[in-house]
Amino acid sequence: MTQYQAKSPNSLSFDITKSDQLIGKLIYQGWFKFNAIIELSDNSTYQIEPKGFWGTTIELKDGENVLLKFNMNWNGEIIIQTFFDNAEKDYIFKHRGIFKDSYVLTDHEGAELLVMKPHLKWSVMNYEYTITASDNFETLPQKEILLISSLHCANYYMSMMTTFMGV
Template identity: 40%
Template sequence: MSNYKANSTNSTDFNLETKGISVGKLKYGKWYSFKAEVVLADNSHYQLEPKGVWDSVIELQKDGKTLLEFEMGWKGIVIKTLFKGVEKKYLLKLTGILSSKFVLIDTDEKMLLAVDADFKWTSFNFDFQIETTSEFEEFENKELLLLTTLHCINYYITFISSVS
């Protein structure tokens, strides 16, 4: 198990770190945008691009190649990874109706990580505490999946805020 934290450095950027070491950043061009950039610690850049009707599908791309995509479903956000041509599916969901805790589960309903979202009223920003399982820590592209999970949570919060 590992612990990560993602702090909003302003209303558009998040820094993900573990044990005081930066893992990567999630950067939005503007507030409440579905389009974002992921920058890993090795300075590799990825784009999160909305696709489809009403931007209902978001794709993680590098050099025009889709590595991951997600969309809102009835049970939560369905994440489909396409790393190295192997398709895997995950579900990101709230743990309760009035909860601010999200969990990522695999197709066997095994929890891989839990995220606590903490809204800071003074700055109107979110900070996130993430706890991962040892199985998740074995994932080859765990940093990309972590940063995309943060984007999914921001997407969910934006989506829910716009319909309420």
């Protein structure tokens, strides 16, 4: 198991680290927007953009090349499709429990790859996350992109549930 931390130095970005080493950043374009940029430690950047009339599908792009898509299904799970190296793979991102408040990324067979536990920082009203990755996750190609996209999914999920519940 590998531990990652996602900390928000301000309300529009997250720094993702492993053993205090920066893995990458998730930077939002503005409040209440799903547009974001992923910056990895090797200086590569990717754009996250909502698509469609309602913006219910989110795409991650490298230039014009779509590497990943996700959308929420009818039962509150987020279905993630990756297109790395011309191979499509599906993952499921879901909220787990009321008292065991966390988010889980599984493969299409249901094996847990990531567990994300949010922590509200009351002093600044921002969330931070402790992320535990399985050994299987650590072997995935493009794991950094999938890790940071999962963080975006957690924020997307919280935003959609807050909007849905009228909070």
